[in-house]
Amino acid sequence: MYIPNAFREEDTEKLVAFMRANSFATLVSVHNRLPIASHIPLVVTVQNNIVKLTGHLAKANPHWQVFGEIESLAIFTGPHAYISPSLYEKRESVPTWNYIAVHAYGVPQIITLSDSRELMDKMIDTMIDTYGSDYKSQWHSLSDNFREGMMNGIVGFEMTVTRLEGKYKLSQNRSQNDQYNVAHALLQSADLNAQAIGAAMQQNFETSEQQ
Helix, strand or coil: CCCCHHHEECCHHHHHHHHHHCCEEEEEEEECCEEEEEEEECEEEEECCEEEEEEEEECCCHHHHHCCCCCEEEEEEEEEEEECHHHCCCCCCCCEEEEEEEEEEECEEEECCCCCHHHHHHHHHHHHHHHCHHHHHHHHHCCHHHHHHHHHCEEEEEEECCEEEEEEECCCCCCHHHHHHHHHHHHCCCCHHHHHHHHHHHHHHHHHHHC
8 A cells, every 4th residue: 555654554553443443344365366355344353462354255255265375455444535625725735535544464364164163163253242242142042053054154264464554644744724624624524424534633633732
């Protein structure tokens, strides 16, 4: 990801928090020399300062067939908003877009029921704990045949993140007055994405002032 220094974010805790808050990600790999992407929820964990992503795909999805071979990319995106040059002090300015994105790279390792019942159960329980804890007791009360049929229809994976990139494009390359004017305008917008970017800008602006 192209990241000018003004927009680069390297605080792992901040990036992990963003990934967890925006965990419906786009997983991208290369299959037969062509890009392939799947839109899936991921569980983000940190163990001994190592970030890991866990998820699963339908077995019918060919995407998983490249797992364990080459690096994949998980893209986490959040709010975004158009920034009008009319908000800047200098008239000769250009429009742009503010946004937050995190890219996580690694090689997904396959988890299947036939290879490891324990790992598959752990993956399913982790997904349920994260996204639907109220369903957990119902899941475990279902018949073994039904649960095994469901688990045989998916391929789970765990991806250890070997590279993490964060881009917080929040007008940091503009003057303080421009940043304030943009944030104020976005916070007044009826668009929830714009409001969220305005809030992120305001928080970033206040943090910078305290340093």
